[in-house]
Amino acid sequence: MSTLLSREFVRHLKASRAQAWEALADTARYNESVGLPKHDIREEPQPDGSVRFYATAKIGFLTLNWEDIPQEWSTGNWFRHRRLFLKGPLKQLNVHVRFEDGPNGEGCTVHYRTDIEPRNLIGRILAHNVIFPVNERNFILIANRIEEWAKEQIETPYPTEPMELDEAHSKRLESVLTRLNVSHYGHGLGRRLANWLLSAQEVDLMHIRPLRLARQWEVDERHVIELCLQAVKDGLLESRWDLLCPRCKGAKISESSLDALPQGAHCPSCNVSYDRDFARNVELTFQPAASIRKVVHGEFCLFGPMSTPHxxxxxxxxxxxxxxxxxxxxxxxxxxxxxxxxxxxxxxxxxxxxxxxxxxxxxxxxxxxxxxxxxxxxxxxxxxxxxxxxxxxDWAEDALTAHRVTTMQAFRHLFAEDVLRGGDEVGIAHITLMFTDLSGSTALYEKIGDAPAYGLVREHFDFLSRIVREHDGGVVKTIGDAVMASFAEPENGLRATLDIRNHVLEFNQQHPATPIGLKLGLHTGPCIAVTLNGRLDYFGSTVNMAARLQGEAGAGEIVISEAIASDPAAAEVLKSHWLEQDRRAIRGFKDPVTFRRLPPEDTAHKPT
Incomplete structure (x- = not known):
């Protein structure tokens, strides 16, 4: 009968308990850093609806097979992990890590315990002479790095050596960076991205999330999103659309193009089927291009606490x-x-x-x-x-959803061909749509002639597109002198309309002989996304309402729906503006519609 062998290592750290947890509970990063290999996971659904997980890994010429018991944890307090080996000298190997506040509330104490059940004498020798000493060495190594990290002596407790490229790959990278840096979307971040791709751990590169990267770099989210989109076009990154399971948030289906993504999927880990939702479970992620750095398939750890921090x-x-x-x-x-x-x-x-x-x-x-x-x-x-x-x-705070990215100008510019299949449609629970139209454009053409008038119209399109982009939106299409734009959030759409109106005032000061009048309408609500004329477009009553509200506006006016006015973030923006409430019958809608006007004479604040 085998006996359970145990060894516990205790370390008092000057680092805070939160810092120690963030580092040690990131078990995938820990395993990669100490040199453990990736392993392949096989999921086997059981008759009762549960799932068992089996792993295979190679260490040199040795192949290990085990059942991986999903990790357990209480955030900030402890985590534990069990592996039940199917054959070989070990029956099971368990790790239990516990965190406590340090003496007098300073720093923390970490208890790192390894339990091993050997199958035979070789297993006992392996536990005492190899596994325990190696685990102790690895734990001391990472604990020392955590102390350096807490003192800001190193940027991460898991530093890596940058990859060195041969001459051919270096020239290819420099060529890519040249194109990236001269583009509209590089924002001077190309070199930083390239250096990060060559130095980051693989666990960071399997699913590159621009919002997380922006937070780490402390730069604007839109700049990093645009950088990644342009980097795909220039050959530095590869993009993929992940269809996430709504339960475990894992990417169970990944495709390189939007039109290849199915309307639903089955998650073998949770043993559930689920539907596609642009705003909730379709995410755009990135990986390094294989010609720059190849990322090997596999897992460093299954269900680690920091892999699912939510x-x-x-x-x-x-x-x-x-x-x-x-x-x-x-x-x-x-x-x-x-x-x-x-x-x-x-x-x-x-x-x-x-x-x-x-x-x-x-x-x-x-x-x-x-x-x-x-x-x-x-x-x-x-x-x-x-x-x-x-x-x-709050799991989605780092997820670049399809809903958000497809409303952005950079995506529509760079990936106009990445659209839904013909006949396919996606319900979007919430989108903000803006319509604009020039007032008196016909008279303008008659007054100054076709060519000069068209030049003014093009100039107005240019600044509209620029302002929409600056507010994380995108121009969906132009219809004559009118523009339809989309935004993921009502606040962004509202701020864009206010900036556009202010810019029109400046525009007219620069063109006093040929002033323009712009009418703007804004509404938010559900709609349907489809492919029309080779581009992603939107249909439904929300679209119709936004267009009709623009039709209710006079030159220099912004007309917004009650849905916009009642949005908490938008309402905060509107506090400093004078709104007039109106109610009218609108074509295509059965009942009269209540809406708000921002009159043209109100350029910034309420009248005193």
Whole structure:
């Protein structure tokens, strides 16, 4: 009978507990940094709806096969991981890492424990002479780096040596950077991107997310998004559309073009099927071009805490059992679910009010106890083990959704051909649309002649496109002298219309003999995205309403819908502006429509 062997390493760090957690709980990055190989995962759905995960990896000439038990953790407190080997000298290997505040509240203490169950004598020798010493060496190495990182002596606890390119690849890279730097979308960031691609860990490069990169670099999100889009065109990056599972947020289907993405998919990890939603689960990510740096397929770690940082708690509970788990949920909205297919529940947590959660086959119940205990009681009333998950609902903060990127001017300029299949359509829950039109353009052509008038119209198109782009929007199309533009957020659309109107005033000061009058309409709501005339276009009542509101505007006026005026972020912008409420019958709509006008004489503030 085999005996469980254990070895615990304890390290007192001057780094904060949050810093130690961020580094050590990033298990994929940890494993890559200490030289562990990637492994392939095979998912096997079970009759009860759960999924078992089997991994294969090669270390030299040795092939390892094991069942990977999904990690468990309580954010900031502990995580644990089990591997059950199918053959070889070991039966199982478990790692349990626990975090505590340091003495007198300074720094933290980390307990790193490894448990090994050998299958035979060779396994015992391997555990004592190889695995324990190597684990201790790796833990000390990373702990030392965490201390340096906390002191800002290094940029990351997982530094890497930049790849060195041969002469041919170096010349190719320089050629790419030359094109990138002279483009409209490089923003002087081309060299920084190239250096990062050559020095980053592979775990960073498997799914490059521009919003996360912008936050790390402390630069404008739009600049990094545009940089990545242009880098695809210039051959530095490759793009792919990921269809994310709404439960685990994993990319279960990835395609290089939008028209290849199916309308739905099945997630073998969660054993559920789901539909495509542009605004929620279709994400644009990037990888280095293979000619610059090849990224090998595989996983460094399955379900690591920092791989899914929105998951605050993930704990396996045996059938009929309960467990009190130390945690500290910040006030906010959370989703309670299980790793296996089953019910879900949305839970709003206020400060110091932690619930008890009971899971059965049909429902998830929660009960607040009113106590300010930093613990949560989990109960499994099912006849099978369940992995209970508590996740914050802010998972999409780093996701560049298809909804957002396809509304941007750079995407429409660079990827006009990346559209939906003919006959395919996508429902978009929320989009903001702006329509503009020149007032009196016919009289302008008659007054100054076709060529000069057309020149003014083109100039007005140019500044409209520039301002729309600056506010993360994109021009969908021009219709005569009119423009249709799209934005992911109402606030962006509103700020764009205000900037456009202000620019028209400046434009008219520069052209006093030929002033122009611009009418603007803005509305937000659901619509349908389709491909029309080879480009992504929008249809539905939201589009019609935005166009009709523009028709209600006079020269120099902005007409906005009640949906725009009631949006919290847009309402904050409107506080300093004078609005007139109006209500009229509008063609194509059964009932009279209430809307707001920003009169032309109101250029900035309410009248005093």
């Amino acid at each position: 998951v605050r708690l993930q704990v396996r509970i045996a059938p009929g059992e309960s467990e009190s788990v130390e945690t500290a949920l910040a006030p906010g909205s959370y989703r309670i679910r299980t790793l296996e297919p089953g019910p879900e529940r949305i839970l709003d947590v206020s400060g110091g009010d932690f619930p008890s959660i009971a899971v059965d086959e049909e429902d998830i119940a929660s009960e607040t106890n009113g106590a300010a205990d930093a613990a949560i009681m989990l109960k499994n009333s099912c006849q099978r083990p369940r992995v209970v998950i508590v996740e914050a609902r």
